[in-house]
Amino acid sequence: EKAHKKAIRLSKNQGASYNNYGAFLCRGSRFQEADQAFHRALADKDYPRTSEIYENAGLCAIRAQHKAAAINYLRTAIIRDPSAATALIELAYLSLQDGHLQDAKAYWQRYQKVALPTARSLSVGIHISKACHDDNAVASQALRLKDLFDHSQEYADYLRSERTEVKAQ
Secondary structure: OHHHHHHHHHOOOHHHHHHHHHHHHHHOOOHHHHHHHHHHHHOOOOOOOHHHHHHHHHHHHHHOOOHHHHHHHHHHHHHHOOOOHHHHHHHHHHHHHOOOHHHHHHHHHHHHHHOOOOHHHHHHHHHHHHHOOOHHHHHHHHHHHHHHHOOOHHHHHHHHHHHHHHHHO
16 A cells, blocks of 8 residues: 555656556455545546546446446446447446346447457356347357366356256256
8 A cells, every 4th residue: 555655646647546546445345445546546637548447446336336336437438448348348247237138238249349258258248148048159158168268267157057057947
């Protein structure tokens, strides 16, 4: 924390320093302080990467279980940078949680156009495909998840959910 405060004090680039400090505070579950740091980062009008600040603020709001704030921050991130991949995939997931399947699909498709697959994106894609009852897409994404990220938590979760579904049938 001392290093972050020193960086803020010495840096001409307050936006980057406060953004980093906000992410640090969020990792420590100091959500209100993190939000204040993100707002101070946004006050630096010379900092060009404001989409990153909004993306970090959105991710922090998700961790704090402030869904409405998270959605607002993440939407602002993609307005400022349409290729903000993390914001897109998290908006896809949040939209799916809220039952907005078409929005979830649209965000997920936009993500696919701007970023390579991650374990998270494939997992979200599987959930969306299941909600759409698209068994071929589920199988395809599950195979990619296995091939690319077979040691990931997302793949372990997928296998666990498949075993649970088989037992339920």
